[in-house]
Amino acid sequence: MxxxxxTHAHDTHEHESDEQLWEGGKSPLRASYGKIMMWYFLxxxxxxxxxxxxxxxxxxxxxxxxxxxxxxxxxxPFVKAHWPLVFVTxxxxxxxxSSVTMVRAVQEGHRENSRGVVFWMFLxxxxxxxxxxxxxxxxxTLIVGENMTVSQNPFGRHIADGIYLNADGTEAxxxxxxxxxxxxxxxxxxxxxxxKFDIPKIRYTSGSYAGQTTEASFGPPAFGALFFFITxxxxxxxxxxxxxxxxxxxxxxxxxxxARKNGYEMVEKIGxxxxxxxxxxxxxxxVFYLL
Amino acid sequence: MAGHQTYEEQKALVFRGLMLLGAITIVEVFIALLAxxxxxxxxxxxxxxxxxLYMLLMVAFSLYKAYFIIFYFMHMAYEMRGLVLSVxxxxxxxxxxxxxxxxxxGSWGARRELIKEKNEEVVQPAPAGKPTGYLMxxxxxxxx
Numbered sequence: 001m002x003x004x005x006x007t008h009a010h011d012t013h014e015h016e017s018d019e020q021l022w023e024g025g026k027s028p029l030r031a032s033y034g035k036i037m038m039w040y041f042l043x044x045x046x047x048x049x050x051x052x053x054x055x056x057x058x059x060x061x062x063x064x065x066x067x068x069x070x071x072x073x074x075x076x077p078f079v080k081a082h083w084p085l086v087f088v089t090x091x092x093x094x095x096x097x098s099s100v101t102m103v104r105a106v107q108e109g110h111r112e113n114s115r116g117v118v119f120w121m122f123l124x125x126x127x128x129x130x131x132x133x134x135x136x137x138x139x140x141t142l143i144v145g146e147n148m149t150v151s152q153n154p155f156g157r158h159i160a161d162g163i164y165l166n167a168d169g170t171e172a173x174x175x176x177x178x179x180x181x182x183x184x185x186x187x188x189x190x191x192x193x194x195x196k197f198d199i200p201k202i203r204y205t206s207g208s209y210a211g212q213t214t215e216a217s218f219g220p221p222a223f224g225a226l227f228f229f230i231t232x233x234x235x236x237x238x239x240x241x242x243x244x245x246x247x248x249x250x251x252x253x254x255x256x257x258x259a260r261k262n263g264y265e266m267v268e269k270i271g272x273x274x275x276x277x278x279x280x281x282x283x284x285x286x287v288f289y290l291l
Numbered sequence: 292m293a294g295h296q297t298y299e300e301q302k303a304l305v306f307r308g309l310m311l312l313g314a315i316t317i318v319e320v321f322i323a324l325l326a327x328x329x330x331x332x333x334x335x336x337x338x339x340x341x342x343x344l345y346m347l348l349m350v351a352f353s354l355y356k357a358y359f360i361i362f363y364f365m366h367m368a369y370e371m372r373g374l375v376l377s378v379x380x381x382x383x384x385x386x387x388x389x390x391x392x393x394x395x396x397g398s399w400g401a402r403r404e405l406i407k408e409k410n411e412e413v414v415q416p417a418p419a420g421k422p423t424g425y426l427m428x429x430x431x432x433x434x435x
Contacts, residue, residue, distance in 0.1 A: 029374040039378050050385050057389070058396030064403065070327045084329055089320045093313065100309045103364050107301050185337070275364045279357055286353040290323050291346055 032262075038269045042276045045237075049280050052230045053287050059222045067155035067219050069289045071187035075141045088289050091134045092281065098127025099278040106271045109264025114252055117267055121249040124274065128242040135235050139228070147192055148224045154190040154197070156219040158182050160207035164200050169213070172200075181205075188216060227288065234284055237277050244270050308363060312356055319352050 029036055060066050070084035077087070101123040108116030142148040148155070164172040164180040172180040182188070184206065190197050203213045248270050251257060257264045296304070321330070326345040328335030336345045362368040367375055 029377075030371045031374055036374065039374065043378055043381055046382060047385075050382075050388065054385075054388055054392045058392040058399075061393055061396035062399035062403070064400065068327070070324070070329065084327070085320055085323060089316065092316050096309065096312045096316065099312075099360070099364060100305055103305045103308070104302075107298070107305070111298065272365055275360055278364075279360050282353050282356045282360070286349055290319060290349045290353075 038272050056226045063220045065157040067223050068187045072155050094131045095278045095281050098124045102271050102274045106268050109267040117252045125245050150225045150228050151221050153219040153221050153224040158186050160184050160204045162202050162204040241277050
């Protein structure tokens with residue numbers, strides 16, 4: 001391994017002068033240049049993501065209402081039911097698995113086992129690709145099925161108790177004849193019919209708006225913009241990760257890294273990046289889906 | 292690098308990590324569904340103290356997952372102290388960013404109603420012949 005050989009080399013010259021240190025050969029922080037730089041790139045990337053997620057929090061706190069994640073993210077492929085947060089849990093598990101297979105690839109690299117590296121990296125790439133497929137499904141559901149865009153968010157929540165009205169202003173009834181009411185904080189989705197949004201009339205019966213008749217409003221548009229930008233930026237990281245993993249897997253299958261005799265350090269570096277993508281997802285998952 | 296561990300120990304760590312991260316995620320989602328009222332009819336923690344406790348718990352779980360990924364999957368636990376500090380210390384700046392921006396966001400929210408009221412306010416036009424503008428009566432701007 002690279003760092004042990006460096007340490008051994010220096011055991012024999014413990015009393016070298018400062019001038020001799022300028023000649024190189026000693027790694028600061030006892031890690032290779034590439035690994036240190038990967039760490040510092042990840043620090044800067046962490047700040048970018050933190051900036052996005054903090055912007056999400058600031059905008060969310062500034063709005064009187066915000067869409068509920070368990071209402072917005074409740075679809076599942078091939079199932080018509082309302083399954084809150086189940087699909088995104090599957091996505092989280094896919095990323096955890098691909099992180100675990102990546103650790104195995106790095107370990108096999110340290111043993112200079114080319115076949116092991118390729119095998120575990122291949123599983124990691126499969127995980128990354130499946131995650132991207134899941135994200136494509138999630139985006140398609142939101143964009144095509146539920147008409148959410150970066151500037152328009154049909155997921156709203158009522159700011160007070162009230163009652164739905166018919167187009168002529170009379171009170172709407174449920175099928176069993178009771179009044180069609182809604183509660184404060186209740187979620188709703190505005191649907192499109194024949195290319196036009198079908199926006200119900202409502203009358204508030206509580207709070208400072210009691211007695212006012214109005215139309216149900218769209219949710220905060222910032223929600224759509226933040227969702228697509230932040231999950232998109234993360235998805236782009238996953239995508240570029242898959243591309244780099246593929247290149248490095250092909251190199252590892254050839255003799256390139258074996259010839260370097262440094263314990264497949266390139267695999268270790270892309271491993272750091274890949275774990276970071278999983279790390280960011282922990283916080284995207286927290287901010288968008290759990291809180 | 293985990294150079295001082297045997298290969299078997301390394302493989303055991305990977306399995307433990309998988310179990311740990313998976314278990315925490317399942318617990319997180321279970322608590323989220325419980326808190327949002329999907330698990331037990333009539334039980335939810337959407338307001339007040341219960342909601343704060345719920346959010347605190349979710350943040351704590353996520354920070355633990357982050358710690359595990361950084362220290363064991365990314366091998367930070369086996370790096371030199373200088374590298375660990377130079378990577379982790381800068382991120383403490385984010386604590387202030389979170390406090391400041393959430394405070395700011397809350398303030399925008401609190402002012403929304405005020406801005407709406409001011410926008411709807413009807414301003415009476417000043418009577419003709421009298422001075423208008425920001426100057427108070429008797430203000431002398433320039434003395435020769």
